[in-house]
Amino acid sequence: MEVGSAGGEAGTHWWWAVASAVQLGWAITSYRKGYAGDSHLMPFKAFAVASLFVGASTSAGISCLQGFGIHKVEDVMEVGANLRTRLGIPQKTPNEKTDDL
Template sequence: MVDRPSRDGRDSSGYWLWALASSTQLVAGVVSYRRGCSGDSRLMPFKAFVVASLFVGAGATSAAGLLNFFGIQKVEHLKELGANIRNGLGVPPRDTTR
């Protein structure tokens, strides 16, 4: 495993925990989805909510893990990344006076 220091000097090697959490939630969501609706049909809305929450949680933890891995810990870092991408594509800077 590669230890990648972040922009402010903190160690960001804990990204694998986020990846593990994301993978676990994704597997739990797939297993629950494949199992389908068994038992009392009145619980179907609750079961659907639980499965959807697992998929949303997996997406959120994987996004947080990727941001942590790449050393982005502040909104300013994300804004800087967006500005760099826009400059690389040749898009003019955004007007922030509004």
């Protein structure tokens, strides 16, 4: 596997994208097939299908973050700081208290 300049693995976002596609396909197939079997297991089936949809969206989100080069919380904070600078919003200091409450 390729190793990026930050020490992480480059290209791992493709695995997350594949996982997202597989989960979404499995969820749609299960949803369209409907329920067949014992009625006592219906809540389990509904929870399983919902979990597949949630897992697919989470995998897609992680794939997007990694694809854009965001691997750590510090990267997200840097993106936020850059966005604030471009919008002309003053930067927050860690000790700054807000009186919004």
